Amino acid sequence: MIPDISPLDDTALHSALQARIDGKTKPLGSLGRLEALAVQIGCILGASSPRLAQPQLVVFAADHGLAAQGISAYPSDVTWQMVENFLAGGAAVSVLARQHGLALTVVDAGVRHDFAPRPGLTLRKIGPGTADALTGPAMSEAQCAAAISAGREVVQALPGNALLLGEMGIGNTSAAALLLARLTGQPIELCAGRGTGLDEAGLARKVRVLRDVLARHALATAPLAALAAFGGFEIAMMSGAVLQAALERRVIVVDGFIASSAVLVASRLQPEVLSRCIFAHCSDEAGHALMLRALDAQPLLTLGLRLGEGSGAALAWPLLESACRLLAEMASFESAGVSRQSDPEPGTAPTR
Amino acid sequence: MIPDISPLDDTALHSALQARIDGKTKPLGSLGRLEALAVQIGCILGASSPRLAQPQLVVFAADHGLAAQGISAYPSDVTWQMVENFLAGGAAVSVLARQHGLALTVVDAGVRHDFAPRPGLTLRKIGPGTADALTGPAMSEAQCAAAISAGREVVQALPGNALLLGEMGIGNTSAAALLLARLTGQPIELCAGRGTGLDEAGLARKVRVLRDVLARHALATAPLAALAAFGGFEIAMMSGAVLQAALERRVIVVDGFIASSAVLVASRLQPEVLSRCIFAHCSDEAGHALMLRALDAQPLLTLGLRLGEGSGAALAWPLLESACRLLAEMASFESAGVSRQSDPEPGTAPTR
Numbered sequence: 001m002i003p004d005i006s007p008l009d010d011t012a013l014h015s016a017l018q019a020r021i022d023g024k025t026k027p028l029g030s031l032g033r034l035e036a037l038a039v040q041i042g043c044i045l046g047a048s049s050p051r052l053a054q055p056q057l058v059v060f061a062a063d064h065g066l067a068a069q070g071i072s073a074y075p076s077d078v079t080w081q082m083v084e085n086f087l088a089g090g091a092a093v094s095v096l097a098r099q100h101g102l103a104l105t106v107v108d109a110g111v112r113h114d115f116a117p118r119p120g121l122t123l124r125k126i127g128p129g130t131a132d133a134l135t136g137p138a139m140s141e142a143q144c145a146a147a148i149s150a151g152r153e154v155v156q157a158l159p160g161n162a163l164l165l166g167e168m169g170i171g172n173t174s175a176a177a178l179l180l181a182r183l184t185g186q187p188i189e190l191c192a193g194r195g196t197g198l199d200e201a202g203l204a205r206k207v208r209v210l211r212d213v214l215a216r217h218a219l220a221t222a223p224l225a226a227l228a229a230f231g232g233f234e235i236a237m238m239s240g241a242v243l244q245a246a247l248e249r250r251v252i253v254v255d256g257f258i259a260s261s262a263v264l265v266a267s268r269l270q271p272e273v274l275s276r277c278i279f280a281h282c283s284d285e286a287g288h289a290l291m292l293r294a295l296d297a298q299p300l301l302t303l304g305l306r307l308g309e310g311s312g313a314a315l316a317w318p319l320l321e322s323a324c325r326l327l328a329e330m331a332s333f334e335s336a337g338v339s340r341q342s343d344p345e346p347g348t349a350p351t352r
Numbered sequence: 353m354i355p356d357i358s359p360l361d362d363t364a365l366h367s368a369l370q371a372r373i374d375g376k377t378k379p380l381g382s383l384g385r386l387e388a389l390a391v392q393i394g395c396i397l398g399a400s401s402p403r404l405a406q407p408q409l410v411v412f413a414a415d416h417g418l419a420a421q422g423i424s425a426y427p428s429d430v431t432w433q434m435v436e437n438f439l440a441g442g443a444a445v446s447v448l449a450r451q452h453g454l455a456l457t458v459v460d461a462g463v464r465h466d467f468a469p470r471p472g473l474t475l476r477k478i479g480p481g482t483a484d485a486l487t488g489p490a491m492s493e494a495q496c497a498a499a500i501s502a503g504r505e506v507v508q509a510l511p512g513n514a515l516l517l518g519e520m521g522i523g524n525t526s527a528a529a530l531l532l533a534r535l536t537g538q539p540i541e542l543c544a545g546r547g548t549g550l551d552e553a554g555l556a557r558k559v560r561v562l563r564d565v566l567a568r569h570a571l572a573t574a575p576l577a578a579l580a581a582f583g584g585f586e587i588a589m590m591s592g593a594v595l596q597a598a599l600e601r602r603v604i605v606v607d608g609f610i611a612s613s614a615v616l617v618a619s620r621l622q623p624e625v626l627s628r629c630i631f632a633h634c635s636d637e638a639g640h641a642l643m644l645r646a647l648d649a650q651p652l653l654t655l656g657l658r659l660g661e662g663s664g665a666a667l668a669w670p671l672l673e674s675a676c677r678l679l680a681e682m683a684s685f686e687s688a689g690v691s692r693q694s695d696p697e698p699g700t701a702p703t704r
Contacts, residue, residue, distance in 0.1 A: 032655045092378055321451060
């Protein structure tokens with residue numbers, strides 16, 4: 001169920017990519033983060049002139065039994081309503097995917113609603129929402145394994161070489177906070193945030209509930225045990241998607257807090273998945289900065305987003321495109337006849 | 353020569369834009385910086401459904417007499433060589449402008465080189481580079497006025513409703529640092545940075561030279577006097593472009609340290625230009641963060657860029673497009689049939 005993910009250890013390719021960037025008509029290092037991004041994409045795709053092809057934005061949706069405890073500002077019905085909105089093209093991620101030419105697929109990983117089949121919707125429902133983690137494990141071991149396998153199969157069936165992670169699930173900031181707290185040992189009050197918009201009292205209630213859930217599952221310390229205990233189906237399926245995409249050496253663009261929690265689980269199973277991950281942004285959800293530090297991840301954007309859906313991944317996408325285009329299309333000092341830093345200029349003082 | 357720039361004081365439009373965003377299918381405020389961006393663009397363009405049209409990226413290029421003092425890591429000839437590179441399509445900004453459908457115009461504001469006329473190049477040379485600011489004013493008052501007027505005329509002749517500022521000029525981080533120091537009173541050692549790549553000794557030399565230049569022009573305290581004293585032609589012309597674009601209510605996308613220095617000068621002449629400015633990024637050049645604070649500006653990106661050319665403005669452009677598209681294309685709660693935060697959900701506990 002869990003594939004081996006090997007390191008990207010082609011040092012010759014890494015050096016070649018860096019040398020290619022250093023030869024471009026610009027001061028050394030002056031493209032900042034885009035330079036490391038170009039090198040990383042090249043190393044993932046195993047190409048000195050990498051091309052991103054048919055990028056796939058996949059939104060994994062599911063419901064959470066824990067939502068019955070009042071840990072979200074929105075009712076669970078919003079999950080299926082938003083799935084309809086994604087498919088109708090009216091959600092933020094629908095708009096952004098259109099803007100950037102990203103193929104959008106919504107996966108029903110376990111929404112508490114029966115969807116009519118249609119294009120753009122992949123039905124892989126593990127169950128009608130997870131069980132309430134306050135009273136038992138969110139899912140069984142078998143359901144957890146099935147979700148991870150389904151995530152792998154979803155990616156396997158998709159074309160292209162880049163996967164952008166998105167999700168929808170009322171209550172899923174709670175599951176992500178529980179995973180963060182359990183897998184990193186951080187206190188739950190630092191991991192839990194306002195989600196879609198809890199007020200002060202709502203947040204206090206959420207923290208109390210999550211503390212009880214952690215106590216209820218004190219023995220669920222291994223990554224898969226924690227995933228089964230806390231859920232959700234969309235996070236488990238995303239973990240599978242991350243493992244499969246890493247195995248196939250696709251570029252993985254990680255969205256916000258929930259998507260990062262799936263990467264956290266996957267990286268505890270196979271640490272080398274992180275070499276394939278590009279972290280799109282640091283969200284405004286309280287635990288995300290903490291999660292990114294735990295993953296030693298440097299996000300590209302910090303725009304105060306806290307929407308999920310893959311919206312942050314979609315917003316960061318043009319930066320990945322830019323990194324590849326700059327590598328492919330910029331002239332070198334030689335080809336453009338531009339003087340290098342060390343070239344003397346007649347009639348002026350030396351610069352060093 | 354300096355037009356009056358009036359405030360954008362349509363509070364009804366501002367409220368209408370905010371209400372429209374708040375009605376979209378997403379938690380309140382969850383699109384972070386993009387929400388304020390959409391409101392700002394709407395207010396600049398005077399439209400509740402703003403559309404960005406025919407964006408113009410203009411690279412103002414000129415040489416600096418002060419470069420003879422060895423304040424740059426590159427020789428002055430790189431200015432004209434890079435202009436050729438822009439026009440040939442091989443520079444970073446050429447690649448990024450192509451990626452994002454930005455019309456690219458290079459303006460010879462005062463390069464020490466004679467260019468053959470050709471498409472994409474606008475010849476508005478004030479002189480073959482400024483004079484050495486260490487020995488006298490970089491330009492005369494008349495030259496400064498001519499540069500500002502030329503910048504206004506350049507913008508007037510361009511179609512569209514958005515202007516992205518770019519520049520090229522070996523030595524121009526020195527001019528920008530001098531303007532920052534003089535117009536904000538910050539010490540020169542905090543304003544000056546490594547530019548295109550000075551080493552420690554080079555930076556120390558640059559700071560010494562700039563301190564002498566400031567002393568040489570101790571009386572040049574008014575914005576236009578400082579601009580004439582320190583240069584450069586491209587900065588003066590950009591200041592004129594900013595004033596004209598603000599007058600015409602174009603969206604102005606400000607690139608890095610040098611472009612910001614032109615905005616600083618323009619804003620000291622007409623403070624309301626800032627209401628039309630979107631700051632693309634915070635560059636790695638030492639003084640830029642200080643400059644942005646002086647302008648009370650929140651940049652969109654922080655990617656460690658220090659290239660200039662308008663590259664940061666081009667990289668931020670898709671975020672402006674996203675802001676407008678989200679406003680235009682996202683469904684409302686009503687149109688999509690999605691439950692709002694306050695809607696009760698049968699059978700679950702209330703969330704507040």
